[in-house]
Amino acid sequence: MNRGQSFLLLLIGAVALLTLFVILPFVEYVIASAILAYVLYPFHVRLSRAIRRALAGRVRESVSRRLGRMLSGISLIVASIVAVILPLAYISWVFVRDLTAIARGNTDIDVAAIEAEIAALTGQTVEVGDVLATVGQSLVNTLFGGVSGVVTTALRASVGLSLALFLVYYALLDGPAFVRWIRSTSPLPQEVTADLVDRVDAMTRGVVIGHIVVALLQAVIAGVGLWAAGIPNVVFWTFVMAVLALLPLIGAFFVWGPAAAYLVVIDQTTAGVLLALYGVFVIAMVDNYARPFVIDQQAHLNPAVILLGVFGGIYSVGFTGLFVGPIAIGVLAATLETFREDYDLI
Template sequence: MNRGQSFLLLLMGSVALLTLFVILPFVEYVIAAAILAFVLYPFHRRLSRWLRARVSKRFGQMLSALTLIFSAIVAVILPLAYISWVFVRDLTAIAAGDTAINVAAIEAEIAALTGQDPEVADLLQTAGELLVEVLFGGFSGVVTTGLRASVGLSLALFLLYYTLIDGPAFVRWIRDTSPLPPDVTADLVDRIDAMTRGVVIGHISVSLLQAVIAGLGLWVAGIPNVVFWTFVMAVLALLPLIGAFFVWGPAAAYLVIIDQVTAGIFLAVYGVAVIAMVDNYARPLVIDQRAHLNPGIILLGVFGGIYSVGFTGLFVGPIVIGVLAATLETFREDYDAI
């Protein structure tokens, strides 16, 4: 390596670090835009092809991208924004000691069964305070997070537009500039594509579906703070078979404790007959079998991602681990003999 190449590598590394420093405050929104573009691109390709037959090529691409962005805002971003707002509202209320749960009935039932005098309200408040501290850095961080989310969301929408328009050219550039042999680069890109689709469209979409169905059951049964518990189940549902049960099971028992036996029995039957069946049948049907990731690894990625980059870590963490797995698998198959 000569001096010119060494200097160029040093310059590239320095600029890369500076770029990371610049985008770091909004890195979760950059990644969110990339993930959403990844999911929407197959629709963009078909829609833009249909529009190009009627208008110019460039205008067809622009119109397709804008149509999909508007659809994503209505179908994804607005519901997520509402769910996030309700989740934050209920979480801060729990952390402040204000909850709609009938804590007195729970404490009385536990005292009757064990002879102990538990402080369930204090435990709930402590858990709420801990979650607020971990997710937002305390109560003061909630407002700051909201303001940054507004700016980040606007940035993500702009990035989504340009990623849909120029994404294929960027992928071609990566293929062309990769120092790996073309066949190894193609194999790695295909593995990453399969792994990402398996994680985003498979594990996480099934978990979100299960959480929504379970949340509907909680709402019908009359459980308070339904949106909050639905969000919790969306994370726990990444654990097959038993994940969402950690919420709807105790919720059914809670209803029985407060003398709403019919609602409690309904929720228990609904959980076994409907919620559990979504996991048993939807997961094998939806998950791409090429994404061989253990559910425990995915759960680790979810919690680590949420802790590291916020809400979008729900998707980012498992994808990062999936990309690592794809890279290791490519290395094993293409360079194992070296």
């Protein structure tokens, strides 16, 4: 390696670090936009083709192609706002509201009934309300840096979401060109690069669609059961189950199981039994049957690894870590598999 190449590599490294420093405050939104664009891209291809066919014969081919891509991107952005951003914003607002209420000691849970039942069974007096308030305050401090940080987080989130939507639009338009640039720039042999890109694509699709979507589906179904049974703070507990459901078989049970017991404790035995039956025969079945059908068979990741990625991702980059963590581990697995198959280690 000559001096010119060494200087160029040093310059690339310095500029890369500077770029990371610039985007670091919004890195979670950049990653979220990349994931959303990845999910939307197949729809973008079909929609842009449909628009081009509708414009065929009315405008020039080059114009119809450009209009098709632009109108498709705009339509998908609007659809994402209606179907994803607005519901997520509402859920986040309700989650923060309920969490801060719990941190202040205000909860709709019948604390007195639980304390009386514990005292009757154990003979010990437990201040359940104080325990809930302590846990709630710990979560507020961990997620937002305290109650005062909620407003700051909300303002930063609004700016980040606006940025993410612009990034999604341009990722949809220029994503294929970026992938071609990666293929052409990669120092690996062409066939190895193609194999690696295919493996990363399969792994990412398997993680996003397989594990995470099934976990979210299970959380929503469980949340419906909690709502029907009359459990308070349903949105809050649904959000908790969305994370726990990534742990197969018993994840969501950590919420709906105690919820059923809580209903029995406060003398709502029928509701508690029905919720328990609903959990066993409906919620649990989603995990047992939906996951094998939905998961891409090319993404062979152990569920424990997925769980580690989820919690590590959330701790590292925030809410989008729910998706980023498992994907990062999946990409690592794909890279190692490519290295094992395409290079002789002996």
